[in-house]
Amino acid sequence: MSWMVWTMPTAIFFSSIAAMLAGMTIWEILSPTIERKGFLPISTTRGDRLFIGLLSAAFIHLGVIGFTSLSIWIALAVSAIWLLVLMRWG
């Protein structure tokens, strides 16, 4: 696998994405999602909200890395809180 030049952070990143997808699948089997409308302008399912959360997390990280001198962990914390808020009330 060395041709893929793996590093620990990217391995952790992709494992967490895979874990999230697996978790969402199990959650879906246990209790199927119901499409609903929260504070977002469109009605969403659980998967939609996860996607929106991850995509906005990417932009939060880019903003913090590129345009502030804050630690990347702050970006991670903000993204995680945002993802939870989105999943619950989005």
Add this chain to the structure above:
Amino acid sequence: MNNKVPNNRAWLLVLPMLVLVAFSAIIPLMTVVNYSVQDVLGPNARFFTGTEWFESMLNDSALQAAFLRQISFSLIILAIQIPLGIGIALIMPKRGWQASAVLILITLPLLIPWNVVGSIWQIFTRGDIGLMGWGLRELGVDYNITRNAGDAWVTIVLMDVWHWTPLVAMLCYSGLRSIPEAYYQAARIDRASKWAVFRYIQLPKLTNVLVIAVLLRFMHSFMIYAEPFVLTGGGPGSATTFLSQSLTTMAVGQQDLGPSAAFSLIYFLVILLVSWVFYTTIMHMQKDKHPHGGA
């Protein structure tokens, strides 16, 4: 009430495709992520750089300029192509052999490969042999796309309008054809003006196709590469260097794999965001249209 029992076993049939996509897209994308956090000099010489590449890419003034240029380009061509496309669709003949003939004529630019479009316009705008370049020079206009940034911009916008307005026109034409004749009859009974017919019948009925046209054209133009590359090579200077070309120069020309991987990911995220908005808007509109059908 929905009494259907969901059966997700059909998803297993997607597995072969998933394996294929894993090798053609997912694994290469993972490799790009790996490269974006490292400085890879060779198989055994690599250094972890963390977010350094992302930071330098986001603060690279050349790339920021290319990004702004890209956005302005997309907005300019949308502002021209959408009204022009609607206008063309409105005056296109509605039936008979004229309709087919005009449709074919209008579709022709869409069939030309992108590189060829660039070459056609490159020759067309040359001062010595090109019809447009020569003609403008004879008229006394100082027109030169290799020296004057304004000329290069006008030409690229003109080229894109020539190449892609037909797509907008065809979408609008199909939208117009789907309006039932009864609407027009009602308008005639009310003695509605041409403008009122356009404003209150045709335009509202065109909303759906226009959303598709706007988003398709936006995404297309946001990834434009071959046409300006062949026409101007990104010049004069970097006046017409768009994002794809900056990326190619970095990745293929200079072999800066780390920075170009970081830049690709940023570019990809922007495109992903736009595509998602595109998809959601369309799905949303369909849902509004068939509230009980389920999209």
